[in-house]
Amino acid sequence: xxxxxxSAHCLQVLLVLGLMMTAPLxxxxxxxxxxxxxxxxxxxxxxxxxxxxxxxxxxxxxxxxAFWQPDAAxxxxxxxxxxxxxxxxxYAKWVGRVSLxxxxxxxxxxxxxxxxxxxxxxxxxxxxxEGSHSHAGxxxxxxxxxxxxxxxxxxxxxxxxxxxxxxxxxxxxxxxxLESDLLALDTRMQAIVSAAPDTPLLASHxxxxxxxxxxxxxxxxxxxxxxxxxxxxxxxxxxxxxKDHPAGWMLWEGDPLQESIDRLQQHGVQSIVFDPCGNAPxxxxxxxxxxxxxxxxxxxxxSNDSGGVFQQGIE
Amino acid sequence: xxSLYLAWRYLAFNKLRTATLVxxxxxxxxxxxxxxxLLAESERQLLARAGSTxxxxxxxxxxxxxxxxxxxxxxxxxxxxxxxADEAIAxxxxxxxxxxxxxxQARRFPIxxxxxxxxxxxxxxxxxxxxLALLGECxxxxxxxxxxxxxxxxxLLSSPEALFDLAGVYPLKMQVVGVLARxxxxxxxxVFVDLKTAWVVQGLVHGHExxxxxxxxxxxxxxxxxxxxxxxxxVEYTEITAxxxxxxxxxxxxxxYPLSAMIVVPNDDKAGTLLRGRYLGSEPPYxxxxxxxxxxxxxxxxxxxxxxxxxxxxxxxVATVLALVLVFALSLRLRQxxxxxxxxxxxxxxxxxxxxxxxxVIILLAAALLCALGITVMQPFSxxxxxxxxxx
Numbered sequence: 001x002x003x004x005x006x007s008a009h010c011l012q013v014l015l016v017l018g019l020m021m022t023a024p025l026x027x028x029x030x031x032x033x034x035x036x037x038x039x040x041x042x043x044x045x046x047x048x049x050x051x052x053x054x055x056x057x058x059x060x061x062x063x064x065x066a067f068w069q070p071d072a073a074x075x076x077x078x079x080x081x082x083x084x085x086x087x088x089x090x091y092a093k094w095v096g097r098v099s100l101x102x103x104x105x106x107x108x109x110x111x112x113x114x115x116x117x118x119x120x121x122x123x124x125x126x127x128x129x130e131g132s133h134s135h136a137g138x139x140x141x142x143x144x145x146x147x148x149x150x151x152x153x154x155x156x157x158x159x160x161x162x163x164x165x166x167x168x169x170x171x172x173x174x175x176x177x178l179e180s181d182l183l184a185l186d187t188r189m190q191a192i193v194s195a196a197p198d199t200p201l202l203a204s205h206x207x208x209x210x211x212x213x214x215x216x217x218x219x220x221x222x223x224x225x226x227x228x229x230x231x232x233x234x235x236x237x238x239x240x241x242x243k244d245h246p247a248g249w250m251l252w253e254g255d256p257l258q259e260s261i262d263r264l265q266q267h268g269v270q271s272i273v274f275d276p277c278g279n280a281p282x283x284x285x286x287x288x289x290x291x292x293x294x295x296x297x298x299x300x301x302x303s304n305d306s307g308g309v310f311q312q313g314i315e
Numbered sequence: 316x317x318s319l320y321l322a323w324r325y326l327a328f329n330k331l332r333t334a335t336l337v338x339x340x341x342x343x344x345x346x347x348x349x350x351x352x353l354l355a356e357s358e359r360q361l362l363a364r365a366g367s368t369x370x371x372x373x374x375x376x377x378x379x380x381x382x383x384x385x386x387x388x389x390x391x392x393x394x395x396x397x398x399x400a401d402e403a404i405a406x407x408x409x410x411x412x413x414x415x416x417x418x419x420q421a422r423r424f425p426i427x428x429x430x431x432x433x434x435x436x437x438x439x440x441x442x443x444x445x446x447l448a449l450l451g452e453c454x455x456x457x458x459x460x461x462x463x464x465x466x467x468x469x470x471l472l473s474s475p476e477a478l479f480d481l482a483g484v485y486p487l488k489m490q491v492v493g494v495l496a497r498x499x500x501x502x503x504x505x506v507f508v509d510l511k512t513a514w515v516v517q518g519l520v521h522g523h524e525x526x527x528x529x530x531x532x533x534x535x536x537x538x539x540x541x542x543x544x545x546x547x548x549x550v551e552y553t554e555i556t557a558x559x560x561x562x563x564x565x566x567x568x569x570x571x572y573p574l575s576a577m578i579v580v581p582n583d584d585k586a587g588t589l590l591r592g593r594y595l596g597s598e599p600p601y602x603x604x605x606x607x608x609x610x611x612x613x614x615x616x617x618x619x620x621x622x623x624x625x626x627x628x629x630x631x632x633v634a635t636v637l638a639l640v641l642v643f644a645l646s647l648r649l650r651q652x653x654x655x656x657x658x659x660x661x662x663x664x665x666x667x668x669x670x671x672x673x674x675x676v677i678i679l680l681a682a683a684l685l686c687a688l689g690i691t692v693m694q695p696f697s698x699x700x701x702x703x704x705x706x707x
Contacts, residue, residue, distance in 0.1 A: 069561070075448040079431060097560055099447040099509040101431040103411045 032163055035081040037092040038065045038278050040143040041108060043286035044153040045085055048174045049160050052167050056081070057280060065278050066140060069094045083159055087152075089116050091140035106159040108152040109142045116142075117209045139209035141276045146186035146290075148210060150179045185290055189215050192294060195301045200247040202269065207253060207276050220245045226254040235263070242267060249300050272296050318666070322673035332646075333678065336639065340682035343635045345689050347628050352690060353704070354621055356697040358614055361387075364500060365610035367437075369587060370579040370603055372400060372412070372594070378604040379613060384417050385576035386606060387501040387702075388425040392418045395573040400601055402570060404579055407593075409586035413578040416513040420474045421489070424459045427505045428513025436580065439502055443467050444493035447509050450520075450563055451555025454493035456503040466494055470554075471506060473516045487516050488554040499698060514572055515555070515563065522555065522563035579603065643671065 032053040036042040042057035049055065058074050059065045070078070075098050078084055084100055086092065088109030109116075117139040143149040157175035161168040193199075193215045203212075203221040212219040222238055224230050230238065250264055251274040261271045274293045275281070281289050326333040364386045373381035374394035383389035395418075404412040413436055416428035431446065433439075444467035447454055453471060460466055473487045489508060497503055514520040555563065565572075581587035594603035647654070654667055693700070 072445070072448045076445065079446060079448070093561075096511065096565070097450045097563060099431050099449070099452075101435070102405075102413075103430075103432045 030164070032082045032160065033080070034083045034085060034160070035078045036085040037087055037095065039280045040149065040277060040286055041085045041087060041152070041156070042280070044108075044149070044178060045156050045160070047178045048153065048157050048171050050170065050174055052164060052170070053160065059279060061279060061282070063279065066091055067093070070098075075099075082163060085156060085159070087140060087142060088113065089140040089142050090138040091142075106155060108155040109148065111151045111155060112142065112148045115148070117213065119206065119209070139206070141207045141278070142210055144208060144211035144276060145214035146182045146189065147214065150182045150186075153178050153182065181287055185287075185294065186214075188294055189297075192298045192301050193217065195298075199249075199301055200245050201300075202241075202245070202247040202250040204250055204252045204256065208251060208274070211274075218245075219251075220247070224256075224260070226252050226256040226260075229257055229259050239267070242269070270300075272300055318669040318673045319677070322670055322677055325670075326674055326677055332642075336642065336678050337681045337685065339635055339639065340678060341685040341689070343628070343632045344682060345686045347625060348686065348690055349693060350621065350624065350628075352693065352697055353701055354617065357617070357701040360500070360698070360701055361610045361614060362607070365606035368578055368606045369581055370410070370590065371606050371609075372396070372404065372577040372579050372601055372603050373575070375600060375602050378602060378609045381576055381602070381604060382606050382609040382613075385415055385578065386610075388417050388427060388505055390425075392575055395575060396577070396601060397570065398572045398574060399570045401574060401577055404577065404590075407590065408582075409590050410579045410581040413580065414510055414574045415576045415578065416510055416573065417575045418573075419476065419513065419516050421453075421471045421506045422463060422474065424456075424463075424504055424506050426453075426473060426513060426516060427507050428510045428516075429507065430510055433507075433578070436578065437498070437500075437502060439498055440496040441493045442496035444491070446493060447507070448492070449555070450509065450512055450515065450560060451487065451489055452492045452508070452512070453489040454495060454507045455491055456495050456505045456507075457497040458503040459506055460494045465491055467491055485553045487512070490555075501702065504702070510574075512555075514565075517573075519567075519572060520563055520565050522559050643675070647671075 030052070032049065034045050034049065034053050034055045036045060036055065036057045038059075039057055042055050045053065046055040056077070057065075058070065058077065059068050078098075078100055082104065084105050086095060086105055086107050088107040107113075119137040119139055143152060153175055157171050161171050164171075189211075197216065198218050201217055201219045203219055204224040204226065206221040206223065208217070208219060208221065211217065220241060222230075222234065222241065224234060247269060249270050249272055251272055253274075253276055255273060256271055264271055274297065275289050277286055277289045284292075365382065368386060371378075371381055371385050373385070374396050376394050380389075380391050380393045384391060384393050398414070401412045401414045404410055411432065413430060413432045414428075415433075417425055419426040427433075434446070441454065442457070444454070455463075455465070455471070463471075465471065469491045471489045471491055473489065475486060489506070489512065495502065495507075508516075511520055579590065581590055591603050591605075593599070594601055657667060657670075
């Protein structure tokens with residue numbers, strides 16, 4: 001009797017060991033390959049899918065994914081993916097110029113398409129007097145409205161769950177955790193702005209439209225690049241804008257040139273980096289970058305509330 | 316054996332008469348047989364293609380035109396639908412839409428604008444080169460490559476729709492990036508491009524110099540703060556290269572862009588039935604056709620025509636047999652002296668009958684041999700013949 005029990009135990013141990021050894025293999029074979037067009041989508045997809053997907057965002061670190069053009073080999077990799085996560089809102093214009101398998105494309109922002117912000121000020125053209133004249137654009141940094149980001153994350157969960165319904169519960173749990181994090185950012189952002197709601201702000205580039213709309217920021221944008229010193233015309237336009245919009249802070253996408261910071265300070269404008277995080281950060285992840293952004297904004301709004309400038313230079 | 320030898324010698328002596336008789340019998344036998352072979356092949360081809368295509372969405376009108384254009388890339392373009400119809404199917408969650416825009420040609424081969432899903436759906440494999448990646452690229456079928464003598468790295472020019480359309484769109488020079496493995500279907504005779512490239516061929520998507528920055532002011536008719544109107548002098552690019560691809564853009568809403576048809580692949584039978592129900596009434600401007608039913612209808616018509624043809628051939632065959640009988644009866648009169656000689660050397664009436672029967676057997680055998688040879692020669696080309704005669 002004892003011998004039989006021992007044999008049964010041995011068999012059980014062998015079975016468990018066998019399962020443990022084959023599980024990674026099975027999981028690897030079952031693993032989805034997901035390609036994305038920007039870093040936020042990569043972050044959302046990886047958080048939701050966990051080890052059940054290899055989520056790839058192949059853009060080089062030094063490019064703006066919105067205006068990047070992948071080469072033929074990279075396009076071939078996108079074509080082979082189980083899912084290609086698009087942002088929507090006209091983000092990554094290269095998607096319109098390449099061939100991708102339509103059945104595997106997911107427009108993550110489709111759920112908020114009715115709320116897209118049409119950008120103005122773009123020069124349009126037509127061919128002959130009778131033609132259409134529209135080249136109007138759409139603001140595309142949709143994820144900076146954290147509620148919209150949650151909608152995008154949910155679209156990712158649905159798409160991944162359709163392909164691997166057996167893990168739908170895992171994906172739902174991960175998506176809920178991600179949604180909680182995003183909504184926490186949303187709540188915190190609202191709280192920050194509520195400290196001094198009408199604080200005038202400037203943006204170095206028109207990429208904060210959804211952030212401004214959702215959190216009711218009093219924000220005006222110029223068309224500057226962080227790594228380029230604005231020319232005389234741009235400074236002139238900036239000075240005119242500043243007269244009507246007396247902002248004390250300018251939001252930059254990336255670290256600006258020291259010369260730009262200094263010259264802005266001469267106009268009483270401090271610089272702050274609010275990274276939209278379109279591309280993968282050198283350090284940290286989406287949540288950490290957004291938390292840093294919010295921390296910086298918090299200091300801006302609190303400094304404005306108390307009526308003083310808390311620090312010279314960039315934050 | 317003697318009868319056979321004598322009959323053979325007689326037929327060999329009267330070569331012209333024998334050849335005429337053999338040709339008559341061969342023709343009357345080969346016609347229905349060849350027709351049968353071609354119809355069987357056309358039935359196989361038509362049904363195989365139609366049977367593997369669950370549903371077709373197109374504008375209301377002739378379902379046959381829709382099926383022939385979408386399945387076999389026939390010249391007749393059905394009334395166009397828009398991308399909005401494709402979006403409606405995609406968002407229904409019931410099926411996968413595979414849009415098709417089959418309207419233009421390149422050196423007499425149809426240009427098929429579609430998405431990459433089409434290749435997976437039809438099980439098409441790239442034999443040389445790679446899959447479509449960028450705007451302006453094309454992948455060609457095996458027949459196109461063979462007949463035009465082109466391959467990966469060559470280019471192919473789209474043909475203008477109308478020869479003297481001076482105000483029309485410039486032909487697009489497409490880069491051949493891949494050649495498909497032979498599929499023994501209409502896909503072998505097609506030039507595949509991305510749907511967007513098909514719209515470039517039409518001029519709906521185009522590229523040109525930036526008119527807001529261009530140095531040649533003579534192309535500008537009018538300029539306001541937020542709009543620039545360019546004249547027809549503004550040259551649009553006729554080849555898409557790495558340098559100008561960024562300038563290619565849509566005019567108008569992509570939802571309004573045209574399609575000739577759409578293959579609809581339902582998730583399951585229930586989804587297919589639900590979708591068909593949605594397009595049943597007279598309200599929707601589209602029809603959702605079952606290609607197999609449409610093609611079976613076409614085949615039923617073809618077979619009705621075949622029955623008439625069979626009847627005609629039967630009548631002609633009877634007339635030919637009667638003519639042959641007459642030829643033999645007359646030849647008996649002409650051969651009275653030969654027959655008398657046979658009697659004189661001891662031959663009986665049955666010997667004469669055996670001689671005549673042997674002649675008929677030899678003629679029939681020769682005709683049967685020719686018939687078999689003809690059918691054997693035709694058989695390998697039946698696939699191509701059917702496509703050229705009935706489908707293309």
